[in-house]
Amino acid sequence: SKSYLPGFTPWPEKVAERYRAAGYWTGETFGAMLRARAQEHPERPALVCGTRRWTYRELDQRSDQLAAGFARLGISARDRVVVQLPNVAEFFAVCFALFRLGAVPVFALPAHRRAEISYFCEFAEATAYVIADSDGGFDYRQLARQVSAEVPTLKHVIVAGEAQEFCALDSLYDSPQTFPEPRPDDVAFLQLSGGSTGLPKLIPRTPDDYLYSIRASADICGLTPDSVYLCALPVAHNFTLSSPGTLGVLYAGGCVVMARRASPDEAFPLIEAERVTLTALVPPLAMVWLDAAASGHGSGKHDLSSLQLLQVGGAKFTTEVAQRVRPVLGCALQQVFGMAEGLVNYTRHDDPEQLIVSTQGRPISADDEVRVVDDEDCDVAPGEVGHLLTRGPYTIRGYYRAEEHNARAFTADGFYRTGDLVSQLPSGHLVVEGRAKDQINRGGDKVAADEVENHLLAHPNVHDVALVAMPDAYLGERSCAFVIPRGAVPRTLELTYFLRERGIAHYKIPDRIEFVDHFPKTGVGKVNKRVLRERIAQQLKNAA
Numbered sequence: 001s002k003s004y005l006p007g008f009t010p011w012p013e014k015v016a017e018r019y020r021a022a023g024y025w026t027g028e029t030f031g032a033m034l035r036a037r038a039q040e041h042p043e044r045p046a047l048v049c050g051t052r053r054w055t056y057r058e059l060d061q062r063s064d065q066l067a068a069g070f071a072r073l074g075i076s077a078r079d080r081v082v083v084q085l086p087n088v089a090e091f092f093a094v095c096f097a098l099f100r101l102g103a104v105p106v107f108a109l110p111a112h113r114r115a116e117i118s119y120f121c122e123f124a125e126a127t128a129y130v131i132a133d134s135d136g137g138f139d140y141r142q143l144a145r146q147v148s149a150e151v152p153t154l155k156h157v158i159v160a161g162e163a164q165e166f167c168a169l170d171s172l173y174d175s176p177q178t179f180p181e182p183r184p185d186d187v188a189f190l191q192l193s194g195g196s197t198g199l200p201k202l203i204p205r206t207p208d209d210y211l212y213s214i215r216a217s218a219d220i221c222g223l224t225p226d227s228v229y230l231c232a233l234p235v236a237h238n239f240t241l242s243s244p245g246t247l248g249v250l251y252a253g254g255c256v257v258m259a260r261r262a263s264p265d266e267a268f269p270l271i272e273a274e275r276v277t278l279t280a281l282v283p284p285l286a287m288v289w290l291d292a293a294a295s296g297h298g299s300g301k302h303d304l305s306s307l308q309l310l311q312v313g314g315a316k317f318t319t320e321v322a323q324r325v326r327p328v329l330g331c332a333l334q335q336v337f338g339m340a341e342g343l344v345n346y347t348r349h350d351d352p353e354q355l356i357v358s359t360q361g362r363p364i365s366a367d368d369e370v371r372v373v374d375d376e377d378c379d380v381a382p383g384e385v386g387h388l389l390t391r392g393p394y395t396i397r398g399y400y401r402a403e404e405h406n407a408r409a410f411t412a413d414g415f416y417r418t419g420d421l422v423s424q425l426p427s428g429h430l431v432v433e434g435r436a437k438d439q440i441n442r443g444g445d446k447v448a449a450d451e452v453e454n455h456l457l458a459h460p461n462v463h464d465v466a467l468v469a470m471p472d473a474y475l476g477e478r479s480c481a482f483v484i485p486r487g488a489v490p491r492t493l494e495l496t497y498f499l500r501e502r503g504i505a506h507y508k509i510p511d512r513i514e515f516v517d518h519f520p521k522t523g524v525g526k527v528n529k530r531v532l533r534e535r536i537a538q539q540l541k542n543a544a
């Protein structure tokens, strides 16, 4: 019978058949993928995490045992489980366990706090929440207490590490059981969207579509069982998970090395010790690595000669910095322009150097349909800048339970409106030229303007607010809030403290606040954010 997770928009049946006939959608599930690797080479290393090394056999067994433990708690197929873990091996045991059960992980980032986590739990009606005890000086159990008090559907908090009053992950390794295979064309997990309007949207991904993007990515990146991937960015991020990321490396039978932090002092010794062959970074981290490697002392002393490929994506990587990668790190660069909603573009290893340093790559698939259009959805002339629309074998047809938003975020014929402004070269390579969506890309961390604006509007001394991007040499962009006060002008620190108390991720807190008595308006009376962006950019320039 054909019943999908309610709130999921499947591809039209005819399109799905085409993707199957083309060999993109193979019907393999995540659980089956891991099982196959564990049978092919049980003793090969799958994960390195601190002093722990898990072979494929061990990862496979742990996933089976945890699936049984989760089932004992009452977690069953289609139940949503919010997973918020740092870069630890348990992430994979938890995910594959949930996949095998047919339960649906909802991936949160370690930076998320009470407002975001409560929202994910409530919106997805999650029955369980998986955390680590603490990381980076933050106690996630404290967060779990607040979330549990707010979300009545949440029945279990499962903790990797010291569980206190909660359920210890380590107590859930039961004797394996067999569960019915989940459908490969139904939702396997919910990924997060960077968002632009309202609260973050949840992105339903299926084994069919996601494994296709992973297999094709592994192929483009030339992964083999000898590939060693350093997971330096947050493990649940779509880039780290799938482009080709940790899952791509596990698909290829390689080894994933977990780094708790992406800083050179943590990452460089791991690259040297584990003979890492590839990794993925956002542009600000790539700059930090380049500076550390170029300085040749401290963390720069390490032998990075095993590194063959550095992938950079998540935000625009400037050509000038891109040109430094090969001479300084002695490895190839690959630019990656992707999105959790689907479409991923890569520069290819045999592209001319000029394309590698100055474009954001071309789509994975011959069946990724890409359109560049004007404000009326008409195709622009080749090479001109326009809105990027896309449709294809691994790009979603709708956000999870968001009918109203979907009507705006997708065209009637199913193209996803990325909100990115691009131009396309005759070779198919895309250059990201800007953004139409109301979002700030803070070095890869996406901030939805109106989400932060709504939090600020809750302050009694804020009459109105507009959050815009301001240029930043390191992060590319930072956020600036223009605030029209009500009554007494609040102090900047008071507002940032207020936002912290409301429980939002730190990266969403405005980097700067400007008080004004009115906003410039557009012809139709909306706040003219373009003028505000230009104003703050000019102000920064004058101050420099």
Ligand code: J2J
Pocket (backbone or CB within 6 Å): 192, 193, 194, 238, 239, 242, 243, 312, 313, 314, 315, 316, 317, 335, 336, 337, 338, 339, 340, 341, 344, 360, 418, 420, 432, 435, 441, 444, 446
């Ligand atoms: C400019 N903007 C970029 C780039 C993403 C691989 C890599 C990245 C993501 C990701 C991902 C950019 N230059 N190279 O999911 O699988 C901006 C665009 C895009 C948005 C998506 C992957 N690479 N961007 O960053 O869902 O604005 O995915 O629409 O977090 O990041 O953000 P996200």
